Amino acid sequence: MQNIIGIINSFQAYIIIALAVLVIILFIMLMVTLRSLNKLEGKYRKFMRGVDNKNLEGLVTGYLDKIDEVKLETEHMKELYNELNLKLKECVQKVSIVRYRAFEDVGSDLSFSIALLDESNSGVIITGIYGRNESTTYAKPIDRGISRYELSQEEDQVxxxxxxxxxK
Known part of the structure; x- marks a missing residue:
């Protein structure tokens, strides 16, 4: 143990100089690290400030809230679309018309039959018979392509x- 203490005492000046150099190097490294940290902190603050000096975290949270609102609105739109699609199936989607001459003594094709059907081929056939002295219009209901009433040749054609x- 006396040998070690003796060696340390003989090299004491060199050890102190080496430790002082080591402290100076560590101090320089600390200063460089602090400077880099300050630059990084400045960039971080600038980044977090975001657009128009708003906080980036607030912007991201705001955008996420907007995304949630859009999701809800999309679900609402899907529900509306499905409701409209169901209603559309019951609307007139197919139309056909036939003009004809009902009586030989009346010129031109002034009589007509028009079919107005929905997707399931339900609807109505409206017929207008034009005569020289009178004109008659009547309707016949159609349920899934079939009428409870007897159809004329023109009505069946239409x-x-x-x-x-x-x-389409």
Whole structure:
């Protein structure tokens, strides 16, 4: 143990100089690290300030809230779309018309039959018979392509034309 103490005492000046140099190097490294940290902190603050001096975290949170609102609105739109789609199936989607001469003594094709059907081929056939002295209009209901009433040749023709129309 005396040998070690003796060696340390003989090299004491060199050890102190080496430790002082080491402290100076560590101090310089600390200063460089602090300077880098300050630069990084400045960049971080600038980054977090965001657009128009707003906090970036607040911007991101705001955008996430908007995304949630859009999701809710999209779900609402899907529900509206489904409701409209159901209503649309019951709307007139197919139309066909046939003009004809009901009586030989009346010129031109002034009589008509028109079919108005929905997606399930339900609706109405409206017929207008034009005569020299009078004109008559009547309607016949259609349920899934079939009428409870007897159809004339022209009414059956307009019904078949309407049923065979394809939806686009």
């Amino acid at each position: 019904l078949q034309e309407c049923i065979n129309k394809t939806l």
